[in-house]
Amino acid sequence: MYVIEPVTTAAFTLRQADDDAKIECGFEPDLVAVAPEGDGLWGAMRLTEADGVVSVRFWVAPEQRGRKLGAAMLKAAAPPLFASGVRRIETRPPVREPAAIRAAMRAGFRPDSGVIRGGAYDGGDALGLGLLAGDGRGPAPRVLPDLAGGELTDGTVSLRPLRPDDFEAHLRHRTSPDVYSGAALPLPPSVGEVVEMCEWRAAVDWLLGRAALMVIDDGAGYRGTIGLYDVARLIGTAMIGYDLSADARGKGYATGAVRLICRWAFEEVGLDRVWAGTDVHNAASQAVLRRTGFRLEGVERGGLPSVDGTRRDTLVWATLSRT
Numbered sequence: 001m002y003v004i005e006p007v008t009t010a011a012f013t014l015r016q017a018d019d020d021a022k023i024e025c026g027f028e029p030d031l032v033a034v035a036p037e038g039d040g041l042w043g044a045m046r047l048t049e050a051d052g053v054v055s056v057r058f059w060v061a062p063e064q065r066g067r068k069l070g071a072a073m074l075k076a077a078a079p080p081l082f083a084s085g086v087r088r089i090e091t092r093p094p095v096r097e098p099a100a101i102r103a104a105m106r107a108g109f110r111p112d113s114g115v116i117r118g119g120a121y122d123g124g125d126a127l128g129l130g131l132l133a134g135d136g137r138g139p140a141p142r143v144l145p146d147l148a149g150g151e152l153t154d155g156t157v158s159l160r161p162l163r164p165d166d167f168e169a170h171l172r173h174r175t176s177p178d179v180y181s182g183a184a185l186p187l188p189p190s191v192g193e194v195v196e197m198c199e200w201r202a203a204v205d206w207l208l209g210r211a212a213l214m215v216i217d218d219g220a221g222y223r224g225t226i227g228l229y230d231v232a233r234l235i236g237t238a239m240i241g242y243d244l245s246a247d248a249r250g251k252g253y254a255t256g257a258v259r260l261i262c263r264w265a266f267e268e269v270g271l272d273r274v275w276a277g278t279d280v281h282n283a284a285s286q287a288v289l290r291r292t293g294f295r296l297e298g299v300e301r302g303g304l305p306s307v308d309g310t311r312r313d314t315l316v317w318a319t320l321s322r323t
């Protein structure tokens, strides 16, 4: 058991758990967060120490969720742990638990290198996050912010993050030949890949600052996707890719979506250059880019693979924040 002195915040007191505490949190707690009056159990934490690194599991009572208590508990526990000589505090929430990942990031835990296969307490894949004493008290820096109000919209189309309940529409879309034939690798994904993308990968990639995959919605539901990929914050660049279902084409939706995502990339993400690659024969996509201010920069020889093992030439287009 890891022992710290009680920490009292404006919301709760974090103190040692009683030895005989019976809490349905899925682990033996070392610390509990109790209500200010001291009679309500709001949360629990387990701390496992090895070689100056403390590994944390945390839990908030179901009726207390939605108040960011998980992040507050992690933040309250960190100073006494660092003061006692701990070098690093880490946590490995399952990739399928966005609330836990976001709570850790709000408390300042920064993602390490990415997904740890089989690394979660439940045996599934985990995201590794760590906090060092020098990281400060604020939330972990994010390359890709959340969309203000949850969406980008121009009044005709709106863009919002892909969600678990998009699974059926996303599977139908991605396995439709007239959609996947235009993809970078012109093959349909497996059902498992679509499940994974909807359930956690799109959200985790966004939090890691790698890619922002959004659904294009015209008010009547899922019509296609647009994404910011290959995000390179250091040099201020990213690539876009987009697709619409056949019945949503020819209505200006792609043009609206490209304008919205580029404005977000420049104004909210802080990028300076957004580029796109099109097949040399894809006139519709080229027209969208021309209409939205992209300029043709050249031909990338053998830029994309074909299913027969040969390579296809692509046209490279780009738009800059200051043009």
Ligand SMILES: CC(C)(COP(=O)(O)OP(=O)(O)OC[C@H]1O[C@@H](n2cnc3c(N)ncnc32)[C@H](O)[C@@H]1OP(=O)(O)O)[C@@H](O)C(=O)NCCC(=O)NCCS
Residues within 6 Å of the ligand: 056, 057, 058, 059, 060, 061, 064, 065, 066, 067, 068, 069, 070, 071, 091, 092, 093, 094, 097, 098, 099, 100, 101, 102, 103, 106
């Ligand atoms: C993880 C846990 C402690 C978080 O509880 P909490 O502090 O009440 O969390 P909140 O409801 O305030 O949500 C935390 C964040 O996740 C977001 N979130 C919550 N549910 C979400 C969902 N289903 N999808 C996406 N985001 C979600 C919230 O919007 C919030 O985001 P923000 O801080 O960036 O604004 C709680 O869900 C829990 O006990 N889960 C079971 C145990 C567990 O998974 N522990 C972690 C193991 S290490």
